[in-house]
Amino acid sequence: MRTIVTLTTDFGTRDAYVAQLKGVLYAQGPSQLEVVDLTHEIAAQSVLEAALFVRAAWPRFPAGTIHLVVVDPGVGSARRALALAHGQQLWLGPDNGVMSLALGAAEPRAVALDPLLVGTSQLSATFHGRDLFAPAAARLAHGTSLESLGAAAQDLVHISLPLVQRSRSELQGEILHVDRYGNLISNITRQHLLALSAAQQSSEPDLQRLRARVGSSPWLPLVRCYADAASGTASALLGSSDLLEVAVTNGNAAAQLSCQPGTPLFVRHEPAS
Numbered sequence: 001m002r003t004i005v006t007l008t009t010d011f012g013t014r015d016a017y018v019a020q021l022k023g024v025l026y027a028q029g030p031s032q033l034e035v036v037d038l039t040h041e042i043a044a045q046s047v048l049e050a051a052l053f054v055r056a057a058w059p060r061f062p063a064g065t066i067h068l069v070v071v072d073p074g075v076g077s078a079r080r081a082l083a084l085a086h087g088q089q090l091w092l093g094p095d096n097g098v099m100s101l102a103l104g105a106a107e108p109r110a111v112a113l114d115p116l117l118v119g120t121s122q123l124s125a126t127f128h129g130r131d132l133f134a135p136a137a138a139r140l141a142h143g144t145s146l147e148s149l150g151a152a153a154q155d156l157v158h159i160s161l162p163l164v165q166r167s168r169s170e171l172q173g174e175i176l177h178v179d180r181y182g183n184l185i186s187n188i189t190r191q192h193l194l195a196l197s198a199a200q201q202s203s204e205p206d207l208q209r210l211r212a213r214v215g216s217s218p219w220l221p222l223v224r225c226y227a228d229a230a231s232g233t234a235s236a237l238l239g240s241s242d243l244l245e246v247a248v249t250n251g252n253a254a255a256q257l258s259c260q261p262g263t264p265l266f267v268r269h270e271p272a273s
Contacts, residue, residue: 002032003141004065008054009129010042011070020130021068028138038067045073047098049177051159055101056241058089068129068137069093076125081132082153083146084110090140092133097159111150118149161187171196171267173244175214175259182252184214186265188244193222193267200269212236213266214246215259236267 005025011017018040025035038057042050050071058067072079072094080095086108093099095112115123118136136149164187165172173188193207200209211219220236221229229235231250234257239245244267248256 002034003030004034004036004061005029005137005141006036006038006057006061006065006067007040008038008042008050008057008067008069009040009071010044010046010050011040011129013040017127017129020127021070021134024130024134025138025141028135029141033138033141036061042071045071047071047073047096048159048161050098051101052177052241054099058087058102061089063088064090066090066092066137066140067099068133069098070129070133071098072096072128075128080153081113081128081136082110082156083113083136083140083149084108084153084156085146090146092137092140094128095153095157097157100156100158101161103156103158108156109146110153110156111146112153114150164188164192166192166196168199169196169268173265173267175246175261175263175265176243177261178254178259182248182254182256183239184246184253184257184259184263184265185239185241186214186244186246188265188267190238190242193238193244196267196269207238209270210236211268211270212244212246213268215257215263217246217257219268219270220246 022035039053054069082095084091086103086106091099113132113136120131120135123131162174171192173186175184176187177185207222210222213219220234223229223235223237226247226249229249234248236246246253
């Protein structure tokens with residue numbers, strides 16, 4: 001029976017770091033191991049971006065999947081290295097919040113990895129992905145229990161998305177991520193939009209009455225899909241992760257609107273004419 005291990009890192013592919021992770025997994029893991037590259041293009045040291053990516057991806061994987069998440073600015077420090085169980089899947093990563101958006105409010109069963117129990121004889125101070133997390137993932141893939149890899153860990157570090165500010169008539173969020181198409185993905189969710197719309201009218205909320213503005217852009221309509229806006233024009237829409245984004249059809253919104261992560265995004269309800 002195959003075991004899937006996903007990899008999420010900020011290593012990129014120019015260096016040999018990813019290959020070293022995979023070498024350990026294939027050398028120490030079971031013969032039916034399947035390694036899936038979720039991404040290696042997380043912005044350097046961006047724990048929040050990695051947390052967003054993992055939160056979006058993990059529910060699509062089957063029970064028993066092992067997620068190895070190595071975005072670890074504190075590597076070699078006193079931060080804990082964790083292995084935990086959540087959602088019938090197993091997770092490994094530093095205790096810096098990188099897995100916390102996927103966990104939500106859950107309190108998972110977790111251990112702090114002990115290099116001696118993992119079987120690591122040499123531990124680099126700068127590459128725990130290779131020397132600690134990958135060997136631990138290989139052990140788990142063989143069926144080793146969490147509890148045999150370290151002592152129970154509690155009070156895990158959690159991060160959260162920046163808060164969305166709301167008045168009766170307007171939302172203020174911010175851009176969290178720019179994807180490879182230049183789409184500007186924000187922290188404003190479908191639930192935020194529905195609540196704003198519902199506060200303006202007694203009937204069923206109508207998202208088509210909402211308008212969004214990012215940076216110095218004009219107020220933009222909300223559309224259902226990219227193709228609903230004319231080529232080269234900007235619009236807002238709910239993306240596949242149910243987060244509001246601003247896009248330019250067949251173009252690059254980040255470049256065209258001169259926006260980046262941290263740029264404010266406003267949403268308002270257009271009054272009836």
